[in-house]
Amino acid sequence: MTTMKTNQSFWQRFCHNKAAVLGLAVMAAVAVLAIFGPLMAGNDPWDMVQQPFLHPMQEAGFALGTDTMGRDILAGVIHGARVSLLIGLVSTLVSLLIGVTLGAVSGYFGGWIDAALMRFTEIFQSVPSFALALVLVAIFEPSILSIVVAIAIVSWPPVARLVRSEFLTLRQRDFVAAAQLAGQSTLRIIVTQILPNAMSPIVVMASLMVATAILLESSLSFLGLGDPNHMSWGYMVGSARTVLRQAWWMAVFPGVAILLTVLALNMVGEGLNDALNTRLRRKGR
């Protein structure tokens, strides 16, 4: 039975999960929006181009209406996609870099190195991550860079833990011993022998981390700690908060954008999990 499962390609197993395919389609749409949208969106999201409190579909060219200062909400949502995706991807990459490195070193060498690195990790895990991100962004000036760094710093510990546990078991495999006997360097063993076998859970976790990072960024800019030079979904929701009862559309459209993106990423993550982790490691007979 297992042979049948493993014979299917990765793509077939991914497509087996219909929600994942839908999520992937949504993500593709968001990505296209983020890359090409700003080129086509007529208005600058910061420009006051129309009268304030314009309802959606009320005026031609302003499908989603305008906000309290007469700025085009559609342009804001389109530009916000770029910021959200950028921050989500880059901060995930940075935290993977930190987490995988520390986890790999910790799991491979074990002993006091492992103990020291894990205690260090626990320091970060013992502080509520959002509070820490808030403090970090507040200390440095709010900018894309500082937000990316703050999100990366608060989200690497789970990665380190995951990679460490994978390395702890994979390290015991005989193929690692064989590589050692063949005289391969430790770095080479970690990167070419063990890491490829630990990739599946890391990929799944990364897809979910992008979603978390987007949420974190939105929360930060909701509280006014977003990059002041870039329109973001969180900032739009935050600024619409005071007029929520008079002008629902100002908060709803960027809110729906956040919801759809995060939901899509979670569904993709779920699909990746189905596709990658069914590989039942065949043992014995």
Added chain:
Amino acid sequence: MTDNAKQDTAPVLDIRGLSIRLPEGGDRALAVTEASLTLHAGQTLCVVGESGSGKSMIANAVMGLLPRPHVEPVAGEILLDGQNLLTLGEPELRRLRGQQIAMIFQEPMTALNPVMRIGEQLAEVFDAHLNLGAAEKRQRIVAALADVGLPEPELIYDSFPFRLSGGQRQRVMIACAMILQPRLLIADEPTTALDVTTQAQILALIRDLQRKRGMAVLFITHDFGVVSEIADQVVVMQTGQVVEAGPAASVLGAPQHPYTRKLLAAIPGGEVRQPQADAANPEYHRVLQVQDLCKTYRTGGSLFRRGREVPAARNINLELLRGQTLGLVGESGSGKSTLGRCITGLAPFDSGRIVFNGRNLPQGGSLMQRSGGKIQMVFQDPYASLNPRHRIGAAIASGPIAQGVPRAEAMARTLSLLALVGLGPEAAERYPHEFSGGQRQRIGIARALAMQPELLVADEPVSALDVSVQAQVLELFATVREEFKLAMVFITHDLRVAAQMCDQIAVMQRGEVVEYGDTARVLGDPQHAYTRKLIDAIPKLSREAQPAQDTPDVAHQAERHGEVWAPGAEAYAPPAPAMAARAGGYA
């Protein structure tokens, strides 16, 4: 188990034309094709075959444990006392299980629930079938535990499984299966995971209980040695088909089907290897010397508590010449694998010296500095020893490349080694999961040879393989040993394999070498009691004709073979007729 008693009673288990379907996309359409077998009370029927032959499928079909609907019986019937099990619903089957049919499994370590006391687990059987008072339940469970030869059953009743050894757990499983005195006991490879001495005890226990209770036993195994120990009837299976069936004596003594003959001929242990090199030989060259090696494992220690100390090696002294093979034998936990890992440098040791090619190997440091890659290892588990993400060619070539051999030359060497171990050049482009266990082990050997080693440590390299594949891999080892003038440390728990492969044997018990000498001497004239115990425990086709455990068919069988296993005599008795010719001087 007298012959006339079984003739006039109806069979306990009668399987007629049973076919079991595999899911689409499997390697064949039917897991089992029209298998028939008949089992009478008081008899043991062994179903023998290699992995994938469908033998376990039959056992699971009788128990109703097939993973339906993907795998289900499509034809035939399974009659238990005349009642067709295949037409019964789950509630009726549940009533039969435990009461009429019971099963013991291969892995005693995982068959018991680790968080339940032994007594509670056995009590579940009573709770499922009978309504008993607590006192009576306890009394009957303790009696059942005593029946299977467990010491201090009262104590074991209240113990958790982790306190028991593998053999003891298997005894608990047997007690659990026997507690309601079933008519039929199904044993699915119950001794495969056990040491050879424990295996002998468990087999004796099953035989003994069966004789007392008059049960029918359906025994699934791949080991013909076990078959000859326990079987009255034998059914040989190959790719889902019954190829031969009949009384044990005639199947083992005069096999009709070529497959049966192949399996019997593949059993190792026919010949004892003669020492290859000696002092007069010009190739005399001491490759490895182990002096006073000590290694102790410390576990569970903390700042305030002293940990447990387990000696894995105590004052080990060994010596190995070029072209020779040294066998390390012993039960699990005897420290033989640890010693092997110390020699390769994969594990550190506490004190003593390991001298390789006249150079003292330093502790620690990189393995390259230690031995220059000239000590290589072949591992036990062919599924864990190859990186699933690396192509075969890259896996073999990466060693020489790390040594500084140019890529083209390394690839050329890889292809020639693949040819040497019997695989085509196209294998280099494939991934490990496309290969069988035996092929993977060949790849593992090729990978070790790619480093052009002088010493090869093989840690149980064939114990995970089917017997016919095992024979081929052993042959390959013998070939490469001659070709490369390799010194080999061969770790095994199977004395039959050791006898065939090794020039010298070191018998290890609890971290100590208790006997060390030439193979023929150690096996033919064992000095230490532990060595004798190991030799006695080997399941053998020709059982010793002792009056005490004499049954008519066994005596007949020993006669037929014309060979007697006699520890203490000068001979290592060849188990199969095919082997007798080759080992002429010894039998």
